[in-house]
Amino acid sequence: MHQPPVPPKLRWDIFCRVIDNFGDIGVCWRLCVNLAQRGQTVRLWVDDLSALAWMAPFGAPDVQVLAWTTPFSGHDVTPGDVLVEAFGCDIDPEFIASYADCIRARGRKCLWINLEYLTAERYAERCHGLPSPLMSGPGKGLIKHFFYPGFTVDTGGLLHEADLLPRQARFERAAWLAQQRICWQGQRLISLFCYEPTALPAFLRALAADDLPTLLLVTAGRASAAVCQIIHNEISLQPLSDKRQQLSISYLPALTQTDFDHLLWACDLNFVRGEDSLARALWAGKPFIWQLYPQDDDAHHAKLQAFLDWLQAPPSLRHAHEVWNGLPNRAPPTTEQPLISDALLQSWQATFTQAQQTLQQQRDLTSQLLDFVAKKNH
Numbered sequence: 001m002h003q004p005p006v007p008p009k010l011r012w013d014i015f016c017r018v019i020d021n022f023g024d025i026g027v028c029w030r031l032c033v034n035l036a037q038r039g040q041t042v043r044l045w046v047d048d049l050s051a052l053a054w055m056a057p058f059g060a061p062d063v064q065v066l067a068w069t070t071p072f073s074g075h076d077v078t079p080g081d082v083l084v085e086a087f088g089c090d091i092d093p094e095f096i097a098s099y100a101d102c103i104r105a106r107g108r109k110c111l112w113i114n115l116e117y118l119t120a121e122r123y124a125e126r127c128h129g130l131p132s133p134l135m136s137g138p139g140k141g142l143i144k145h146f147f148y149p150g151f152t153v154d155t156g157g158l159l160h161e162a163d164l165l166p167r168q169a170r171f172e173r174a175a176w177l178a179q180q181r182i183c184w185q186g187q188r189l190i191s192l193f194c195y196e197p198t199a200l201p202a203f204l205r206a207l208a209a210d211d212l213p214t215l216l217l218v219t220a221g222r223a224s225a226a227v228c229q230i231i232h233n234e235i236s237l238q239p240l241s242d243k244r245q246q247l248s249i250s251y252l253p254a255l256t257q258t259d260f261d262h263l264l265w266a267c268d269l270n271f272v273r274g275e276d277s278l279a280r281a282l283w284a285g286k287p288f289i290w291q292l293y294p295q296d297d298d299a300h301h302a303k304l305q306a307f308l309d310w311l312q313a314p315p316s317l318r319h320a321h322e323v324w325n326g327l328p329n330r331a332p333p334t335t336e337q338p339l340i341s342d343a344l345l346q347s348w349q350a351t352f353t354q355a356q357q358t359l360q361q362q363r364d365l366t367s368q369l370l371d372f373v374a375k376k377n378h
Helices: 023-037 093-106 123-127 164-170 173-179 200-208 222-232 238-242 257-266 276-284 299-311 315-324 342-360 365-377
Strands: 011-016 041-046 063-067 082-086 112-115 131-133 143-147 188-192 214-218 247-251 269-273 288-291
Touching (some): 011 023, 023 041, 023 276, 112 365, 143 365, 164 257, 173 257, 200 214, 200 222, 214 222, 257 269, 257 276, 269 276, 276 342, 299 315
Parallel strands (some): 011 082, 269 288
Antiparallel strands (some): 131 143
């Protein structure tokens, strides 16, 4: 992967609001660590620190985590050189006013980045890097820029660490599973990180009735709760009750970001959700099915189709994504027509290998962000 030149050392303030699914804090923490590994000093302002206790229990050098409270209580903190507003989180006017005063007093240029959500839709390429002058409020006269992560050379790229692929090459599946006390006897391994897809009960029935045994590794939180509820209602899932021996379920504890990567590397198929896990599944290079956060206006349908178009997904893979995301008029999986099979996984592998190789030829998000800031700072 491309190694950028050593950038000038800057101080970064990154603001993040945790909505309800931890993807926001997951992306922001990875960005903070990436920046710190490139010689930057980072402060992460976050309104809910709880997820970091299991996501990144040991912290990271040169990354300071600060509680973002309401009303804002950091008035005496001098803003840094770069301000990152993650996912339109609306930074407090007190901090914006302080930032504006600081850059004017220092005679420096405004380095204010609006880090947007990841999408394969065409507007990401059109809007990436565009300026947004502030016409009112405490930041009047300042300019912030939109920075779009993405899958093409005309976007900001995806986050990854410089040593990610070498670490993956050294990874030993059996050793990691044993370390996690997962009893694996050579079954097909599937990880499940999801919301509550309507296809989940039928999917479990199909796995239970499959010819090949499966060990399902269920992540903590909403995925575990959804599966437990289905198992609790097993009386309505007679095939699952009759043939449960073909489906083994292991409920995982909350995993660090490093071990979540290991989970993706260990499995034959990964079900992922949201933004951070999508990027990590792509880097893993294994077959996966992505669940988007459902939106009331069904905007996630267009977002899904744009991603599948970029992926050049074959019809069977596209269908599996559409079923898993609850698109209308898509039949749920059955024992006769399951969502996945070993033959399908083998046929999908080339698609994901190609996607990983394509992304390796593009510059990562952190490198592009550092270059973007350096150019604006001159």
